[in-house]
Amino acid sequence: MSAKDHFIIIGNGPAGNNAAEVLRENDKKARISIISTESFSFYYRHRLKDFISGRIPAEDLVVKHYSEYKDKNIRLRLGQFVEKIDPEKKILYLKHMEKINYTKLIIATGGSPRILPSLTIFQDYLTMFSTYSDTVGLRHRIEKAKEIVVLGGDLTSFSFVKSLVKACKKVSFLLFNDAFWPISLTSEMILKIEENLKSHNVATFFNDSVEMIKKSKSKYTIETKQNNKIKSDIIISLMGMIPNIRFILGSSIDTDRGVLVDAYLRTNFKDIYAAGDCAQIYNPILKNYWVSIGWMNAEEQGKIAALNLLGDSKIIEPPKEEIFEYEGIKVNTSWWKKF
Numbered sequence: 025m026s027a028k029d030h031f032i033i034i035g036n037g038p039a040g041n042n043a044a045e046v047l048r049e050n051d052k053k054a055r056i057s058i059i060s061t062e063s064f065s066f067y068y069r070h071r072l073k074d075f076i077s078g079r080i081p082a083e084d085l086v087v088k089h090y091s092e093y094k095d096k097n098i099r100l101r102l103g104q105f106v107e108k109i110d111p112e113k114k115i116l117y118l119k120h121m122e123k124i125n126y127t128k129l130i131i132a133t134g135g136s137p138r139i140l141p142s143l144t145i146f147q148d149y150l151t152m153f154s155t156y157s158d159t160v161g162l163r164h165r166i167e168k169a170k171e172i173v174v175l176g177g178d179l180t181s182f183s184f185v186k187s188l189v190k191a192c193k194k195v196s197f198l199l200f201n202d203a204f205w206p207i208s209l210t211s212e213m214i215l216k217i218e219e220n221l222k223s224h225n226v227a228t229f230f231n232d233s234v235e236m237i238k239k240s241k242s243k244y245t246i247e248t249k250q251n252n253k254i255k256s257d258i259i260i261s262l263m264g265m266i267p268n269i270r271f272i273l274g275s276s277i278d279t280d281r282g283v284l285v286d287a288y289l290r291t292n293f294k295d296i297y298a299a300g301d302c303a304q305i306y307n308p309i310l311k312n313y314w315v316s317i318g319w320m321n322a323e324e325q326g327k328i329a330a331l332n333l334l335g336d337s338k339i340i341e342p343p344k345e346e347i348f349e350y351e352g353i354k355v356n357t358s359w360w361k362k363f
């Protein structure tokens with residue numbers, strides 16, 4: 025590789041950071057840049073729930089300090105949003121009007137909280153979180169709150185509820201069966217979840233749904249189809265994630281739910297790869313795409329994308345199906361690592 029190479033990674037999560045490490049280990053000369061919208065360097069997303077509920081300080085979130093990038097001669101551009109890619113000319117367009125040329129690119133933009141179509145009309149009343157910036161103000165609101173409603177059904181929602189209970193909050197949980205995409209909750213799983221939450225003194229509202237949300241001063245009232253009225257200081261919605269690919273649409277990079285890549289994590293453009301939660305990966309045996317979710321998958325994919333970008337031909341193996349037990353709920357998957 026030559027010193028003229030400029031490898032750019034969009035995204036500062038586990039996929040992007042592992043890609044950058046592998047690129048630097050194997051190429052001492054190339055320019056390597058990571059661009060991220062976030063204002064904080066690499067941190068543990070799964071610890072955010074403990075940070076918001078006041079159980080750990082911000083220092084415990086850190087995976088890598090800013091200075092470590094300098095030591096490895098990796099340029100970390102924080103607080104910068106890539107708005108558009110021109111894959112023919114190999115140019116990135118940033119929101120602050122800067123254009124950057126790259127020779128090879130890895131898209132590792134992860135996902136953002138999903139909102140269910142039935143809840144979009146109440147969007148202004150809902151609080152969602154997936155980044156450190158989302159949680160800074162929220163931590164203070166949670167500290168003051170006495171009653172909290174969680175609208176959820178994904179894995180994060182269950183563990184978050186437990187963090188709130190430990191922080192002595194009065195918690196109500198409304199379950200949305202389709203929040204656990206790509207898993208469908210069976211009635212057996214739902215019963216188990218309900219039993220589990222009740223044992224933690226969580227008020228559960230299952231087989232019910234939101235009819236109306238009203239706000240008076242700083243208090244919310246949720247009215248449900250089954251005529252329940254639940255009071256809350258904050259309503260938190262945790263319904264899984266959708267890949268951050270909106271900025272790619274219209275660029276002629278193939279996308280579906282995520283960025284479409286082959287088993288080598290290559291997109292339809294020769295020098296562009298995708299890894300982590302934003303990628304949708306082709307499985308030649310199943311003749312279909314599999315979804316990539318979870319910290320460990322993102323790490324592995326970041327490494328493989330980087331090796332292949334440097335000329336290797338490594339295939340990413342889909343995680344093996346296995347029973348994964350989470351708080352008493354048995355899920356037939358292995359994509360989520362329990363931390």
Ligand SMILES: Cc1cc2nc3c(=O)[nH]c(=O)nc-3n(C[C@H](O)[C@H](O)[C@H](O)COP(=O)(O)OP(=O)(O)OC[C@H]3O[C@@H](n4cnc5c(N)ncnc54)[C@H](O)[C@@H]3O)c2cc1C
Nearest residue numbers: 035036037038039061070106133134300301318319322361
């Ligand atoms: C609250 C929470 C709890 C979780 N708990 C677990 C758990 O227990 N176990 C588990 O396995 N997984 C867990 N996850 C999921 C795990 O964190 C993700 O699977 C993992 O972080 C995905 O890594 P990634 O590198 O693909 O993307 P991310 O970590 O999402 O990083 C994406 C990066 O891309 C940046 N970005 C996005 N768009 C742009 C753009 N246009 N321009 C510039 N930058 C951009 C973002 O700012 C971000 O830095 C949890 C996630 C959350 C939010």
